Amino acid sequence: MSIAVAVISSDTEYVTRMMSYMKGSPIYHTWRLQLYTNPERIHQLTELERMELIIVEEHLHSSLLRRLQAGGGQLDELVYTSKRGAIPIIVLAAERRELLEHELYKFQSVSALLHGMQQRYERFRSGHAKKRLVTDDRQQTIAFCSTLEQAGKTVMALHVAALLASKGYRVFYCNLERWNTSDSFLAGRVLQEQAASYSDLLYVVKSRQNASKWLAEHAAAVEEYSFYMLRPFQHEADRRGLTTEDAQRLVAAIAESGLFDHVLVDLPAGLDDWTLPLLQQCHAHYMLLLPQPGWQRKHQLAMSCVERHNAQALEELQHKRLLVLSEPYGNCQPGSSVSDLESLPYVEAWQQGDPVLLGSVHYRAAVERCIQPLLTGEKVV
Structure with missing residues (x-):
């Protein structure tokens, strides 16, 4: 830029x-x-x-x-x-x-x-x-989604969290994936086992305690990157049995606490009755696509299925959507129908060892471009 x-x-x-x-x-x-x-x-x-x-x-x-x-x-x-x-x-x-x-x-x-x-x-x-966000005076809740697995949602969400935090924003990374993959990109900066988890926050919300006060005491800043998070659900059954309504209440508790400017919600793959209400709850969302023709066909089939069963929800979400082409397994093939989208590059070094957040200049710069609509007030389409 x-x-x-x-x-x-x-x-x-x-x-x-x-x-x-x-x-x-x-x-x-x-x-x-x-x-x-x-x-x-x-x-x-x-x-x-x-x-x-x-x-x-x-x-x-x-x-x-x-x-x-x-x-x-x-x-x-x-x-x-x-x-x-x-x-x-x-x-x-x-x-x-x-x-x-x-x-x-x-x-x-x-x-x-x-x-x-x-x-x-x-x-x-x-x-x-900060004075020109796409929403009103409230904080922004931004989701990261894809129709299929392994599209690079967590990698992008963590980079967005770190970059926004570096600009002085108070950022919370909310991990609602079924399988926690964020640890691999935090290179030993994961929270200690005694740190509070989403299981603890779920208990606070269900018992109608003061979630804002609890988050002020227990949300932990990730060393070096300065964004906030909680440990993943400490009990597997808590995450496996998490309903959409409870997930919405967790996100709302974090967003309405007044402690954060941005809440970034890392969702599990798929657009279904579990994820769609959460996307509707968010102010905007990034949908990650892959360039391979086979993946694109599967994506179109998935979107067609959503349109048949949830056409109204899909239409409501269109103006909140930011499409991003992710290339975690190699470069975009020539002739890709989505080659004009903002692209997150393939980083070969991440496949050869433990990846480090913000360790790639090219990937970091691409994410910086992706977040400009959120910071400059451009319309989300």
């Missing part, structure tokens, strides 16, 4: 030095710079509306604000709100002093300066995204 950046600076030597350094750094491939020697050189404000970040020298800051205000934009010292969205502003200060949140010291090393810009941009994007 590239970031369009407007740089407003009259110091051409300084900007040239910055550009020269960038060509040898990873940021060169992700930042696209548009240079202006002063705000008056911005002929049309629509040029800025295409930007995602504005960097301006301190002595040009005031004239930039006047230029933006004259064009009818809503702004303060930190953010310019155009017709296309909000754009953060970073001011380059020429003097060493106590800097404000939106300021960076101009004459520090270029590597430190670029790192500071990246940090401020990411912090803004994370904080601002």
Whole structure:
């Protein structure tokens, strides 16, 4: 994903030095710079509306604000709100002093300066995204489903949990699969045996105790990744006999606790009378598909069966659905009818040893793209 950046600076030597350094750094491939020697050189404000970040020298800051205000934009010292969205502003200060949140010291090393810009941009994007979720002011409950087994639901759900947590969100990973496969991707960071489980939460819900208070005391953060979870059902019979109604009550207890911004529900495979009500309960869901023609035929048969028996539920869920092509066993074959979907890549290293969450740059980047609709307010289709 590239970031369009407007740089407003009259110091051409300084900007040239910055550009020269960038060509040898990873940021060169992700930042696209548009240079202006002063705000008056911005002929049309629509040029800025295409930007995602504005960097301006301190002595040009005031004239930039006047230029933006004259064009009818809503702004303060930190953010310019155009017709296309909000754009953060970073001011380059020429003097060493106590800097404000939106300021960076101009004459520090270029590597430190670029790192500071990246940090401020990411912090803004994370904080601002929280105000533009696809739902209302409540937290979001997001499910992960597929029509058939081994489509990669758990892998994606764990990555989404870790990435959202890294952006400052309070995230709960709710594992309702019949077989727990999350441990293999947490590389020893699983919860201790004495930690609370879903069996304990089920008891709290059925006995009508205060679930919010209980979760505040017992939901445990996963080491390093900072999202929350419980141990799987400690008694196999609890999970085997879990009804849809009880599963809905568990999810509702977590979602309504007020402790989490996102509740991610990892569902067992299949669209049936057990999973469909849970999908209806969620604000959105990711449906994972596989590229193999044989799998696609089975998927279509499964969807046709759901449509015959639960057409109304399926129609209701269509606007909540995000389709993702998963490639856990190899690359998509040429001519795949779903090749235009967002794709989660095959990671060969995961087949050769113990996989580590966020251990693949390519997979992590693909998941980052997949969660953008949730963070930017784009319509879920």
